[in-house]
Amino acid sequence: MATTELEQPGNDGLSARATRTLKAVSRIWNRFWRLVSLYMPKRLYARSLIIVIAPMILLQSVVAFVFMERHWATVTQRLSQATVRDIAAIIDLIETYPHDADYANIIRIAQDRMQLKVDLLPPDPLPPPGPKPFFSILDDVLSAEITRQINRPFWIDTVGNSNIVEVRVQLENKVLRVFVRRSQAYASNTHIFLIWMVGTSLVLLMIAIPFLRNQIRPILTLAEAAESFGKGRPMPRDFRPRGAEEVRRAGFAFIQMRERIERQIEQRTAMLTGVSHDLRTILTRFKLQLALAGGKTETKAALNQDIDDMQSMLEGYLAFARGEASEDPGRFDLEAYFQKLSEEAALRKCKLSTTLSGDPTVHVRPNAFARLLSNVIGNAFRYARTVEVSANHGRGSLVVTVDDNGPGIPDDKREDVFKPFVRLDEARNLDASGTGLGLSIARDIARSHGGDITLDDSPLGGLRAIIKVPA
Numbered sequence: 349m350a351t352t353e354l355e356q357p358g359n360d361g362l363s364a365r366a367t368r369t370l371k372a373v374s375r376i377w378n379r380f381w382r383l384v385s386l387y388m389p390k391r392l393y394a395r396s397l398i399i400v401i402a403p404m405i406l407l408q409s410v411v412a413f414v415f416m417e418r419h420w421a422t423v424t425q426r427l428s429q430a431t432v433r434d435i436a437a438i439i440d441l442i443e444t445y446p447h448d449a450d451y452a453n454i455i456r457i458a459q460d461r462m463q464l465k466v467d468l469l470p471p472d473p474l475p476p477p478g479p480k481p482f483f484s485i486l487d488d489v490l491s492a493e494i495t496r497q498i499n500r501p502f503w504i505d506t507v508g509n510s511n512i513v514e515v516r517v518q519l520e521n522k523v524l525r526v527f528v529r530r531s532q533a534y535a536s537n538t539h540i541f542l543i544w545m546v547g548t549s550l551v552l553l554m555i556a557i558p559f560l561r562n563q564i565r566p567i568l569t570l571a572e573a574a575e576s577f578g579k580g581r582p583m584p585r586d587f588r589p590r591g592a593e594e595v596r597r598a599g600f601a602f603i604q605m606r607e608r609i610e611r612q613i614e615q616r617t618a619m620l621t622g623v624s625h626d627l628r629t630i631l632t633r634f635k636l637q638l639a640l641a642g643g644k645t646e647t648k649a650a651l652n653q654d655i656d657d658m659q660s661m662l663e664g665y666l667a668f669a670r671g672e673a674s675e676d677p678g679r680f681d682l683e684a685y686f687q688k689l690s691e692e693a694a695l696r697k698c699k700l701s702t703t704l705s706g707d708p709t710v711h712v713r714p715n716a717f718a719r720l721l722s723n724v725i726g727n728a729f730r731y732a733r734t735v736e737v738s739a740n741h742g743r744g745s746l747v748v749t750v751d752d753n754g755p756g757i758p759d760d761k762r763e764d765v766f767k768p769f770v771r772l773d774e775a776r777n778l779d780a781s782g783t784g785l786g787l788s789i790a791r792d793i794a795r796s797h798g799g800d801i802t803l804d805d806s807p808l809g810g811l812r813a814i815i816k817v818p819a
Contacts, residue, residue, distance in 0.1 A: 392567065396560045404549055415541060423535040425489050431533040432493040434462040435515060435526055439498065442468075442524070458526075465527040472523060474503040474516055486513070486534040506530075566591030570599050577606055578798045581677050627662055631655050680717050682739050683708040689725060689737065699734045706741030710819035716793045717817075721748065723790040724801070724813045728752040732810050745799075746819040754810040762803040766791045790815075 389395055441454045451468060458466040487506045494502050494515070501518035513533060515526045566589070573587045583606070589599030634655050638648050686702040693700035710717075728735045732752030740747045757765060768788045791801045799817030806812035 393560065393564045396564060397557065400556050400560065401553065404552070408545055408549060411545065412542065420535050421485060421489075424485055424533070425493075427535065428486070428489045428493045428533045429497075431528055432490070432497045434458075434464060435494075435517065435524075436497050438462075438464070438466060438526070439500075439517065439519065439524060442519070463529065463532065467525040469516075469523040469525055471519075471521050474501060474518055474523070477503070478505060486530070490515075490533055563591055566595045566599070570595065570602060574602060575798070624662055628659070631659050631662075676713070677711060678714050680710050680712050680714045681708060682710065682741070685718065685721065686737070686739075692726075693729065693735065696729045698729050698732070701736050703736075703738040704741075705739070708741070710741060710746050710817075712746075712797055712817065712819060713793075717797070720790045720793040720815065723786040724750055724815065727786060728754065728811070728813070731755060732808075734808060736808065741819060744818060746815075746817050748815040750813040750815070751806040751808050752810040753806070753808040756805070756809070756811045757803060765803075766801070 389398070438454060438458050441457075442451060445451075445454070455466050458464045487504070490504060490506065490513070491502075494504070494517070498517060503516045505514040511530050513528045513530050515528060517524045517526075569584070569587060569590070573583045576583055587599075589596040589603070635652065638651055638655075641648075682704055686704065689702065690700060725735065725737060728750055732754035734753045736749075736751040738749045740749075766787050768785055787801070794801050794815060794817055797817040799815065801816075802814045804812045804814065
């Protein structure tokens with residue numbers, strides 16, 4: 349029992365060290381993949397090409413290395429060994445039979461039996477060593493074999509594209525010059541293997557790249573259709589599910605989802621339109637009854653005002669529910685709209701300044717987008733005397749910034765004002781004369797375009813509204 353108690357702390361320490369080691373390895377691994385993902389291409393097509401090309405390059409590199417190491421170098425070494433062995437045999441014959449003055453028989457045997465062209469030169473000094481070629485396996489192997497088998501002063505010339513290799517060996521009173529065919533000492537057909545390997549890979553890539561493009565195109569088409577639907581634009585007419593089974597299933601699911609959403613919007617709009625019609629009829633009857641009824645004028649005026657407020661609220665509810673979703677996209681001219689804003693600012697006796705950078709024409713649902721801007725900018729006109737509006741259209745997006753010097757909105761209430769029917773009781777009572785749907789409708793329109801509206805502090809001291817939509 350005592351031994352177990354002594355061993356337990358050691359086991360716990362080992363387990364703690366192992367845990368720390370695993371955590372450290374996990375952190376390094378996660379950091380490595382974050383770095384890789386930072387430089388990896390972001391598009392699916394490029395990543396798919398890397399998935400195809402990277403293993404192919406890795407496999408070819410391994411095969412080429414193994415071939416170069418095990419085949420090319422080994423075959424070249426053995427050929428060089430055999431060639432140097434023949435040269436050593438010729439030297440032995442020359443030294444064994446020195447009485448043969450011209451060594452005609454030895455030269456004949458070398459040429460007929462060994463395919464070597466042999467000459468005997470005067471005992472002049474050997475030429476100086478030439479520049480050593482870069483990555484010449486023949487030069488290294490042949491020099492090593494001559495040193496090992498002959499062990500005499502020598503000079504070789506393997507530089508150039510010639511099919512002949514020249515070898516000179518310094519003897520006692522003469523110089524032996526030997527011309528060897530390069531193929532006798534060197535595996536010269538290695539490039540054929542490399543050409544076949546690279547050529548086959550290029551053919552495979554020529555097949556794989558179009559196949560990948562055809563497989564990825566349906567995914568890109570589905571993404572474009574979903575993006576268009578998210579921005580409130582009509583879906584491309586030529587869109588239909590294509591490609592692999594999983595992509596087709598995703599396409600059909602998207603079409604069914606779009607149809608359900610559109611059907612729900614149509615049902616909601618039709619229902620509210622019917623309710624609005626019925627209630628308008630009742631409100632009109634109330635007005636007629638008040639007009640025909642007697643009584644105090646003050647009471648009738650108050651009741652008429654209540655009916656007008658109810659009708660205004662009813663119109664606001666219907667507009668919020670409809671959301672202008674049925675409108676077709678078109679072109680909206682910001683310059684023309686800013687000119688109308690200047691006239692409205694003059695009527696409201698507000699100081700307005702507008703700036704526009706980029707293309708003044710944007711592709712949105714014109715009536716809905718005009719209503720979005722009117723709700724936001726009209727709110728600024730209502731509670732401020734100085735309003736600045738700037739629009740920046742570029743890089744596929746439109747950013748409209750509305751600044752004012754009004755009372756502003758507290759930080760903790762800025763998200764609440766976008767909720768339907770919410771009106772603030774302090775600081776800045778948004779849409780006080782209406783139903784509390786102004787900013788709700790504006791955000792709904794912005795999000796139906798694929799954008800949003802955010803609120804922040806204005807450098808003028810009031811509220812800043814930032815409208816961002818793709819355009």
